[in-house]
Amino acid sequence: MKLRKSLLAAAVAASFAPAFAGVLPDTLMAAPAQPMSVEAKANLVSRLDSLRSAAGLDSEHGYKLREQHPGVNGQRIVRADHTFQGLRVFGSDSVVVTDENGNVVSESASDRRNNLDASRAAKASGKGAPDTAAAFGADEAIRIAVSRTPGSQHRIKPEAELLIWPVVKTQRTAAAANKADSALNATDVEEVVDHYELAYLVKTRMNKDGRPVFRDTVISAKTGAVIKQWNALQTVVGVGHSQYNGDVPINTTLSGSTYKMLDTSRGVGGTYGGMAITNANHSSANNPNPGSIYTNSTNTWGDGQQYISGGSTTNANGQTAAVNALWGLMNTYDTLKNVMGWSSLDGNNTATYIAVHVDNNYDNAFFDPSCKCMYIGDGGSYFNNLGSIDVIGHEMGHGVTDATSNLTYSGESGGLNESNSDITGEAVEAYARAGGTGTSIPLTGNDWMMGKEIAKNGQPLRWMWKPSKDGSSKDAWSSGLGGIDVHYSSGPNNRMFYFLSKGSNSSSSSEMYSSYLNKQPLAMTGIGTDKAFRIWFKANTTKFTASTNYANARLKMIESAEQLYGVGSAEATAVKRAYAAINVGTDVDEANPNTVTITTQPNNVTVAAGGTATFTVGASGGTTPYSYAWYRNGTQISGATSATYSFTAQTADNGAVFKAIVSDSSSPVKTATSNDATLTVGVIPPQSELIVNGGFESGTSPWAGTTGVIGNYSGQTAYEGSRFAWLGGNGRTATESLYQTVTIPSTATSATLSFALHIDTAETGSTVYDKMAVTVKNSSGTTLGTLATYNNTMPVSGYQMRTFNLLPYKGQTVRIHFNMTEDYSLQTSFVVDKVSLQVQ
Known part of the structure; x- marks a missing residue:
């Protein structure tokens, strides 16, 4: 039996979300989508399998779905590894774009599997598939890789994957057969698979002399020979820029009377529930501990000076590294989001963090794929603090590539x-x-x-x-x-x-x-x-x-x-x-190289009355510098002579049409006229909340089910306020449920369910013992859809916000269910708070 009591843990955000008033171009990525269901994944694999014969592939070839990201116009981007007899073919994969119905729109493939054939004739030629039975196990492969890696201590447990390794050679195309080496162009050569090896890919993440040594090693699974090895640590090799940004605005969170370097307006989930800056406090670069989130009694941080070696990491001077990092992280997020429509590093808006003050006099910064985070040194012999805007953008760029x-x-x-x-x-x-x-x-x-x-x-x-x-x-x-x-x-x-x-x-x-x-x-x-x-x-x-x-x-x-x-x-x-x-x-x-052309057309803009409307034009060609003239409904606007025109929009401006004429400095002058852009000034439809008592602060009504899980209990804390719903945590066989009935209007144009979820467990390993499903049911209790299933293998530090689209259920009265089952031993807690269903 678990004992619970009240514990106040309120956090009040003291930050502002990035402002954006324009209409996004239709080439932007969509907002994060729900993960594909098991059925959707199986359907996509089936569709891809149906294309095998056209590519000359047999049933021994397959696909293994790896990553999922949002695409444009409701599309989904899925990355699929190619497999042969169930083993991944290294470097052979597809980028599959599907539409809203799961139909394949396009497939961009790096195909290194075409010669994989297990037939006797293929093997006799020396170019067919290798025997897929390894001569030794993964542990021996790891031992060999470790012996070939200059390291003394494992930072992360090594792992080995048995796969098919295409041995690739570069050869000239037929058209370039007689070209001199010095005259070769990149398109004069091509990469072809010479033969295949059964191999282990071993990832070792070690330390040597206080520095990380990350290696990927390919080892023959037949002979134990090292086929290839490369450095896997994605660093910027000590490049940086810091303390040159002047006074910059940073988003923080106020918790009680303490400010935290936690930006909850950018990204969700992750380790800290938002974009965070932590103090590594000189922990060794060979196994850095990110430490705790920076805190301060006021919302003024740093002194703008290079860190004094050996000094405090938490006083004003020590805070400057954190200011640099947070400003850089905020701008990286905003660049990707506002310009590309891409949310955080993975496109799915998962929050990340940066740990500063790594090691002592450390001349480096690096992105760590294991935590999807970044570590920054203070600089030493060659560099100052490495928390510059371009270095942070660089390392976070590794995060985007790692995810895509x-x-x-x-x-x-x-x-x-x-x-x-x-x-x-x-x-x-x-x-x-x-x-x-x-x-x-x-x-x-x-x-x-x-x-x-x-x-x-x-x-x-x-x-x-x-x-x-x-x-x-x-x-x-x-x-x-x-x-x-x-x-x-x-x-x-x-x-x-x-x-x-x-x-x-x-x-x-x-x-x-x-x-x-x-x-x-x-x-x-x-x-x-x-x-x-x-x-x-x-x-x-x-x-x-x-x-x-x-x-x-x-x-x-x-x-x-x-x-x-x-x-x-x-x-x-x-x-x-x-x-x-x-x-x-x-x-x-x-x-027409001498003409002026418009390279950036002004976009249509929608704002609420009193908001700022901004139009931008770009040009190329002709002779710079350019001059600009903006027009409203065909009449030139006095004083609007820059590439960007902004003003405060009022209701009377609704429907106004804007364009720009760009002129160069040549004689005679050459000009180019942009497309028209329309301004829409309106009222953003208000949202309605359908969930009642979603924060559980007003007792248990109207929640139904195992309402005893609602309350103030020791051992857990609320996301906000003082009460929450604690499902599980019993350490014995138990079933608990909580649900509320809502009616989603048939006229709804959006319906978004969200809730904060914290998971902790005493279970270990990768076996699922305890789980909680979030489902939508009708009034008879029939399940209409499963939104997500969480289990003991998914613990997180703190709460994560989860969101789901319920628009498919508009016009229906449904129950939002949280259903938990726990096995006979070792507790898993699923703590739910701030349940909300917003509709427009």
């Missing part, structure tokens, strides 16, 4: 992985420097250099426009690019993105010159950082697979540009030219 394309951190794909993080860092820096608001990324504000501001010698680690300035990075693709460190093989793609955004220079003496651009004009025209980032982000999240290389990245980028801006568009042409500039593909002519 999962580009293998080795070879050309590893260079693209690092380049994605540099690109994200620059985009976040530009967005933040422009105020951190709006729906586009400006062309100015970032310096296109990684780490310049904090480097004690004033030299950045990487130059985006001329990567070779660091002495190690490459400016263009060559046949040996995949064999160098990923931080250096990222160089060509970084340069590609700079040219795509800002264009190149035709003078051979310029650092922005590329000898590979030989079409007209010799200086390619950029399309702006905003469009460049949209194309890159779409390719990385919806098209790239783990083994994407430079040549394939070019093709996927062209596809993305064509889908966003049209086949034959200036944007698609710019992608071709930007890759040609780094020796990936051939150059093409630009159409």
